[in-house]
Amino acid sequence: MTEAELKKFPQHVFGQAFTTLKCEGSAYLPWLERRLQGSGGVILTRRVEDLWELHPSFDIVVNCSGLGSRRLAGDSAVFPVRGQVLQVQAPWVKHFIRDGSGLTYIYPGAFHVTLGGTRQPGDWNLSPDAEVSRDILSRCCALEPSLHRAYDIKEQVGLRPSRPGVRLQKELLVRDGRRLPVVHHYGHGAGGFSVHWGTALEAARLVSECAQALGTPAPHSKL
Structure with missing residues (x-):
């Protein structure tokens, strides 16, 4: 990143900017199901x-x-790595931001902005933790202060199947x-x-x- 770009992140001394892809499961997984069924596959539950x-x-x-x-x-x-995120409405956020450790991130998408996050190995708890949510929002607002204006905040928890x-x-x-x-x-x-x-x-x-x-x-x- 240039010095001008880094001025937005005074707590950081180095950064990288690049273009990448974001795959959204809420749209991608139904597409995969339709692809399977369209080729003759059958889904049984x-x-x-x-x-x-x-x-x-x-x-x-x-x-x-x-x-x-x-x-x-x-x-x-195989063990769970618990992840807690926030899904918020902040349509003015157009670029992703991710800190060096990868634990704090801001990922705008088609339907909402995802704020993260946590990596908690061995934790099977699927209930959101309010204190963790406050910490996530605080960390993300430190990177993007405009997120203080985010609305319709929803908590999400998932377990990554790790090994x-x-x-x-x-x-x-x-x-x-x-x-x-x-x-x-x-x-x-x-x-x-x-x-x-x-x-x-x-x-x-x-x-x-x-x-x-x-x-x-x-x-x-x-x-």
Whole structure:
């Protein structure tokens, strides 16, 4: 950033400015669902307590259950990282701002401005913390004072399904002579939107390998 640009942030001595993309889940995920259904995919909603419940209805299972893999896959390495943010109306904010640690950020979007945030490993609490919300607003206002005029403030909490590394691998489950190929695909943490397309392509490749091993036609896996 230039010296003139840095004058807006007197508490900082260095900065970078660049153009990037912002992917908004509220619009992107429904688009992905429509894309799936448009190519012949079917979405079923049900509660699954054990991967074996899906056998023999499905020949191959792709496990994208995130934190649910602690139970479904017996994976104690996956853990939540709690994130709390504020969604506010501040239509005059047109540029994102993010501090050096990445913990404080201001992300304008199509429907609201997101103010963050927190990273709380091992915290399963889905209820907003009023004190944390005040701290987030204070930190963001320090970067962008005009946010004192923000209105329609809403609190949001989510749990990022984190892991020391993304689990992207095949596993063959065997029980009473039955075989169930599983492709595990979870543990992306806060980086899901950044890497999901590439890891999904790799998961599709692993599914094709499972299909070949079963001697069945590979499923359509074009994204």
